[in-house]
Amino acid sequence: xxxxxxxxxxxxxxxxxxxxxxxxxxxxxxxxxxxxxxxxxxxxxxxxxxxxxxxxxxxxxxxxxxxxxxxxxxx
Amino acid sequence: xxxxxxxxxxxxxxxxxxxxxxxxxxxxxxxxxxxxxxxxxxxxxxxxxxxxxxxxxxxxxxxxxxxxxxxxxxxxxxxxxxxxxxxxxxxxxxxxxxxxxxxxxxxxxxxxxxxxxxxxxxxxxxxxxxxxxxxxxxxxxxxxxxxxxxxxxxxxxxxxxxxxxxxxxxxxxxxxxxxxxxxxxxxxxxxxxxxxxxxxxxxxxxxxxxxxxxxxxxxxxxxxxxxxxxxxxxxxxxxxxxxxxxxxxxxxxxxxxxxxxxxxxxxxxxxxxxxxxxxxxxxxxxxxxxxxxxxxxxxxxxxxxxxxxxxxxxxxxxxxxxxxxxxxxxxxxxxxxxxxxxxxxxxxxxxxxxx
Numbered sequence: 001x002x003x004x005x006x007x008x009x010x011x012x013x014x015x016x017x018x019x020x021x022x023x024x025x026x027x028x029x030x031x032x033x034x035x036x037x038x039x040x041x042x043x044x045x046x047x048x049x050x051x052x053x054x055x056x057x058x059x060x061x062x063x064x065x066x067x068x069x070x071x072x073x074x075x
Numbered sequence: 076x077x078x079x080x081x082x083x084x085x086x087x088x089x090x091x092x093x094x095x096x097x098x099x100x101x102x103x104x105x106x107x108x109x110x111x112x113x114x115x116x117x118x119x120x121x122x123x124x125x126x127x128x129x130x131x132x133x134x135x136x137x138x139x140x141x142x143x144x145x146x147x148x149x150x151x152x153x154x155x156x157x158x159x160x161x162x163x164x165x166x167x168x169x170x171x172x173x174x175x176x177x178x179x180x181x182x183x184x185x186x187x188x189x190x191x192x193x194x195x196x197x198x199x200x201x202x203x204x205x206x207x208x209x210x211x212x213x214x215x216x217x218x219x220x221x222x223x224x225x226x227x228x229x230x231x232x233x234x235x236x237x238x239x240x241x242x243x244x245x246x247x248x249x250x251x252x253x254x255x256x257x258x259x260x261x262x263x264x265x266x267x268x269x270x271x272x273x274x275x276x277x278x279x280x281x282x283x284x285x286x287x288x289x290x291x292x293x294x295x296x297x298x299x300x301x302x303x304x305x306x307x308x309x310x311x312x313x314x315x316x317x318x319x320x321x322x323x324x325x326x327x328x329x330x331x332x333x334x335x336x337x338x339x340x341x342x343x344x345x346x347x348x349x350x351x352x353x354x355x356x357x358x359x360x361x362x363x364x365x366x367x368x369x370x371x372x373x374x375x376x377x378x379x380x381x382x383x384x385x386x387x388x389x390x391x392x393x394x395x396x397x398x399x400x401x402x403x404x405x406x407x408x409x410x411x412x413x414x415x416x417x418x419x420x421x422x423x424x425x426x427x428x429x430x
Contacts, residue, residue: 029109029112030112032108032112032296033235033236033296033309033310034112034115034116034119036310037309037310037313037349038119040310040313040314041313041317041349041353044314044317045353045356045357050314050317050318052310052311052314053308053309053310053311
């Protein structure tokens with residue numbers, strides 16, 4: 001999976017222009033239950049990875065979120 | 076589990092909604108969320124109008140009102156059915172059954188098989204299965220299948236996870252034998268290990284209602300609800316539906332030696348528009364074959380949403396001729412079920428308002 005594309009998809013959900021590895025998700029006011037559900041749905045349909053809200057809340061940064069999805073993607 | 080039925084039909088369908096309409100935009104202020112995020116939620120989930128009861132209206136009130144309408148309009152005689160199934164999660168009492176309450180209030184005949192079923196979102200299909208079983212008895216000619224919930228009364232107005240999507244409603248489906256009906260294929264699955272994804276924690280004997288269970292608590296995300304209230308783990312339910320429902324539908328169609336193209340309408344439980352559109356996307360079902368507009372007009376009334384989808388969207392078609400429908404429902408339990416059957420022509424297919 002492409003990191004840039006993944007960040008674009010998450011940035012769309014957060015309604016921001018771009019994301020970098022070290023951006024802390026919880027710092028965005030838009031990283032709420034709706035965004036988390038949208039991210040769960042996007043990750044499920046685009047990457048065929050089923051994560052829970054708890055999984056997504058367990059990571060701090062955008063980079064860690066990417067690593068989490070990539071680990072499931074390639075496992 | 077696969078099920079197979081023959082010689083059964085739905086004869087008529089009536090849905091009952093409270094006249095009291097609420098609007099999501101008017102109620103947004105109840106939630107501790109920025110307005111822009113609530114509006115985003117509205118557009119993604121399809122929250123708009125919904126119907127909920129005003130005051131202490133109970134399940135049997137909606138159902139007696141609907142039954143009386145059928146009697147008064149000549150669509151149904153008081154003695155024209157031999158069983159009354161009531162599928163509800165909001166009974167009038169713990170004891171006695173709501174079906175007995177309705178039989179007594181309406182003064183129905185004593186030769187009536189009354190049965191309550193505690194089921195939620197899958198309740199229309201579970202109820203139909205039970206109605207089909209009962210029709211094996213020669214003395215049972217017709218079954219009144221009632222689905223009803225007044226879940227707004229068990230939902231916290233400060234819980235944005237559930238309050239804005241809940242609607243109250245009832246439906247009455249008359250189920251009967253039909254010699255010329257095509258075979259009805261169905262399947263059903265249960266996973267009680269995930270039972271806590273949708274629940275009302277207090278009020279049964281495991282955790283009786285008390286002063287403590289009525290205290291509103293934060294879930295850490297600005298939602299406040301008590302243990303007396305409905306709890307819904309939104310993403311767990313979402314994942315369950317997206318993972319388990321498509322394989323069930325594919326199995327159903329394979330068992331029936333049928334395919335997606337042969338189905339006129341996919342009439343699914345209506346949790347919210349988002350979940351239905353994601354399901355349609357996974358199975359490549361065109362959106363015009365899968366109604367997803369019940370939540371925006373009436374709210375999610377658990378077991379009543381499939382009847383609501385039918386009366387709201389398909390009244391004309393069903394009064395004039397048959398459709399081949401794939402029904403699917405999923406939720407509380409967890410329970411999920413699907414069914415392939417011909418529906419129509421119906422003797423009536425109406426929506427009335429309770430006030």
